[in-house]
Amino acid sequence: MNKSELEKEINEASERIKTRQSEIETEIDRLGEQISKFTNWAWIFVWIGAFVSAFALIYFICTNTEKGFGLNLLGDFMAGTVASVWSLAGLFFIYVAFLGQKQQLLNQQLEIMYSQLEVKYTRLELSGQKAEMAEQNKTLRRQRFENTFFQLLSNHQEIVNGIDLKRVRDGSWTTSAEGRDCFSTFYERAFPKGFRLRKHPIEPTVEKYAEFYKVNQSDLGHYFRHMYHILKFIKKSKELTKEEKYNYSNLLRALLSSYELLFIFYNGLSEAGKPKLKQLLEEFSMLKNMDFELLINIEHKKEYKEIAFASSEERKKLLRTKK
Incomplete structure (x- = not known):
């Protein structure tokens, strides 16, 4: 096969x-x-089923001695209804x-299509247009x-929206806060x-945070793991320059x-976050929009490098100084 x-x-x-990507994305949304x-x-x-089981058990206890409502009848009832x-x-x-x-198969289908197209680009590079096709291949990888990345951001939003806090009110459970509103609580x-x-x-502040995290790990654990995964995904991308990586991290920061x-500040200083998350927070200046009045002690700010809180201009100056 020739070049043309x-x-x-x-x-x-x-x-x-x-065309297929648009169809697949529509189908994925419908499946969601x-x-x-x-x-x-x-x-x-x-x-x-739980309500009916409880009702049947209470009825059995109340009527067993007087009306002979036996275990056989209870078992038949449970098997016929609750089961x-x-x-x-x-x-x-x-x-x-x-x-x-x-949903997963649809995503894999799209991934395979992109992989097949990337192979075609590779073949074209070998036909003599290596420089030009390498740029197109780079664009394709950027699209991938x-x-x-944007799917990860969407998933992060779903994780946040899935967090809710409940309390007993008038004898029943009601939702007191949902999504981002839960973090103030x-x-x-x-x-x-x-x-x-x-x-x-x-030290005592981080210990206090660790105690709270342990109790609420079901809500916060998935949140922090996914956020770390997004930052790590940006950092390891070979298609992006350092400045581009920083710009993509801005999109994540805008959601916080x-x-x-x-x-996030205190999680980065915890036993679980300090080895890995803290470095990424500093590298991408993820704390630059932080409200320092919320800190338990303003001195805690010194636990991070200055670049973690730097604006875009300050960040450039710090990076130049570092060089």
Whole structure:
């Protein structure tokens, strides 16, 4: 196959990928909505089964001695009703897992298409246009990076939106805070006013944070692991310059609230965050928009390098000085 034929094939493949990518993204969004809907239905049936089980057990205890309501009848009732309801819930969960696998297959399909196109570009490079095609190949890799990066940002938003706090009100559980609003409540719970007024040094503050994190790890653990994964993904990208990596990190930083930055600050100084996360926070100046009034002690700021809080201009000066 000569150069012109190969270029034509690449152009046709690129157009097919653009069209197919739009279709796949639409399908993934539709599957996401179905996953959310069927997951909710599954949990509804789980709770219905639990309610019916509790009702049957209470009824058995109250009527067993007087009316002879035996264990056999209780077992028959549970098998005929509760088991059916929970079987239906299990069916919904299985279907949700199937939809999740379908989403993954669609993503893999798009990845394979890009990989095939990259192979074609490689062949064209070998045909004599190495410099030009290398640039096009770089653009393709950049597109792949951006597809993954923005998907990671979307996933991060979903993780934040999935955080909620509940409390008992009028005898039932109600949601008191959702999403980013939870972090201000976390702040009050992790560092009560009496603790904040004492202006504790860094060691007891980090210990206080670690105690809170241990209790709330189900909400915060996934959050911090995913954020670290995004920063690590940016850092390891070979397609980007240092300045471009910093610009992409700005997109992540723009999503963070003041209270989130406060928890990120102390997580970076914790036993789990100090070996890896702290370095990335400094490298990408992730704390530059931080509200220092939220710190338990302003002296804690000294635990990070100055570049962690630097604006774009300050960052350039610090990097020049470092050189």
